[in-house]
Amino acid sequence: MAFTYSEKVMDHFANPRNVGEIENADGVGEVGNSKCGDIMKMYLKVDGNTISDVKFKTFGCGAAIATSSMATELIKGKTIDEALKLTNKAVMEALDGLPPVKVHCSVLAEEAIKSAVSDYYRKQGIDPEPIVGKIEEHEH
Numbered sequence: 245m246a247f248t249y250s251e252k253v254m255d256h257f258a259n260p261r262n263v264g265e266i267e268n269a270d271g272v273g274e275v276g277n278s279k280c281g282d283i284m285k286m287y288l289k290v291d292g293n294t295i296s297d298v299k300f301k302t303f304g305c306g307a308a309i310a311t312s313s314m315a316t317e318l319i320k321g322k323t324i325d326e327a328l329k330l331t332n333k334a335v336m337e338a339l340d341g342l343p344p345v346k347v348h349c350s351v352l353a354e355e356a357i358k359s360a361v362s363d364y365y366r367k368q369g370i371d372p373e374p375i376v377g378k379i380e381e382h383e384h
Contacts, residue, residue, distance in 0.1 A: 247343040247345070247346065248343065249306070249307070249310075249342075249343070250339060250340035250341055251340070252310075252314075252338070252339045252340045253306070253307065253310045253339045253340070253342065254306075254310075256309070256310035256311075256313040256314050256339065257306040257307075257309050257310045257313075260309050260310070260312070260313035261313045261316060261317050262298055262299050262300060262313065262316035262317065262320065263299065263300065263301065263313070264287075264299045264300075264301070265287055265299055265301065266287035266288070266289050266297060266298075266299050269287040269288055269289060269299075269360075270288055270289055270290040270364050270367065271287070271288040271290065271360040271361055271362075271363040271364025271365075271367065272285065272286070272287050272288070272360055272363050273285070273286045273288075273355075273356050273357070273358065273359025273360030273361070273362065273363055274286075274356070274359060275352050275355045275356045275359050275379065276352075277348060277352055280304070280305070280348065281303075281304065282302070282303065282304030282305065282308040282348075282349060282352055283302065283303045283304065284300060284301075284302045284303075284304070284308065284312050284352050284353065284355075284356040285300065285301045285302070285356070286298065286299070286300045286312070286315075286316070286356040286357060286359070286360040287299045287300070287360065288360045288361065288364055290324065290364055293323050293324055293325070294321065294322070294323055294324075295319050295320060295321065295322055295323070295324065295327055296321070297320070298316045298319055298320050298360075299316070300312040300313070300315075300316050300356070304349070304352075305346070305349070307342055307343075307346035307349040307350075308349040308352065308353075310339060310349075311332075311335050311336075311339065311342070311349045311350045311352070311353040312353050312356065314335050314338050314339050314353070315330065315335050315350075315353035315354070315356070315357060317338075318330055318334065318335065318338060319357060324361055324364070327357055327361065328357070328358065328361060328375070328376060330354060330357060331354060332347070332350035332351045332353065332354040333350075335350045335353050335354065336350045355379055358376050358377065358379055359379050361375075361376055362376045362379060
């Protein structure tokens, strides 16, 4: 089955931004999809209330890598509140769309951010659930 990916998806797959780990990250989140096998790990550095740095490691298809890359670009330099408002739809729009069978990759990217922010709050001694919401494993 052939998919048509936008130039932006191809660019973020071939030249992903913000790949790697952050040592002593303020928040680390990992999410996965058991059906397709994609795993995303996101690392946040937070200064004040601003995400000063963000890195990711993704094991998955090209769309998973591209959505991780774009999501990190969209939250870098933003406040935690702004990052939590980032939706998978916004990630897809920034990439000029995804094939329907790859939409779950953008959902994982959104959840990876929420998971990393939740970890950040836990490390601050704050219960993240009232702020971030519940993060669930999705079956797609």
